Amino acid sequence: MKRFILSSLIFILLAVPALAQTSKDDVVDFGQPVPLTIVSEDSSHTFMIERAVSLDQQARGMMFRESMDPDSGMLFEFDQPKIATIWMKNTPLPLDILFVRSNGKILKIEHMAQPYKLRSASSEAIVAAVLELQGGRSKELGIMPGDLVQHEFFGTEPK
Numbered sequence: 001m002k003r004f005i006l007s008s009l010i011f012i013l014l015a016v017p018a019l020a021q022t023s024k025d026d027v028v029d030f031g032q033p034v035p036l037t038i039v040s041e042d043s044s045h046t047f048m049i050e051r052a053v054s055l056d057q058q059a060r061g062m063m064f065r066e067s068m069d070p071d072s073g074m075l076f077e078f079d080q081p082k083i084a085t086i087w088m089k090n091t092p093l094p095l096d097i098l099f100v101r102s103n104g105k106i107l108k109i110e111h112m113a114q115p116y117k118l119r120s121a122s123s124e125a126i127v128a129a130v131l132e133l134q135g136g137r138s139k140e141l142g143i144m145p146g147d148l149v150q151h152e153f154f155g156t157e158p159k
Contacts, residue, residue, distance in 0.1 A: 036150065040147045041147075045143070049072065052077065064090055070137060077129050084127050088118070089118055090116070094112045094114060094134075096134070098143070100154070102127075102128040105146060105148060106146060106149060129153060
């Protein structure tokens, strides 16, 4: 019985590569950036974002990046809505972490998440995605909870 449990555990660990730590030398392709727009009460702003859809892409995220364009970002798209947690391990840049509901509405923003911190930021409620922007950008542009993220993932892209 112990042998069966041990071999099952080894199989699970080998079958789920995203649970393994990502290293600086790993190559993860995020594809070409695509537009995403955030609409506030009286303005809108478009970012060119990378999409983190696969488990490998989500495990890597913004790790090891030493610079970021102010109008860029990364959208973590979940298969199923969930309570999401994000950490800053191996991430040298401060980030704004926007937790986004299935309807594209921003639920919560974690402003200026500190580089390299292992403390997780949580959505505290069910979300469909997480959007990471350059740290401080949300306040600079007046982006707030309740604002609308326009992107095909949410079915809210501009007409």
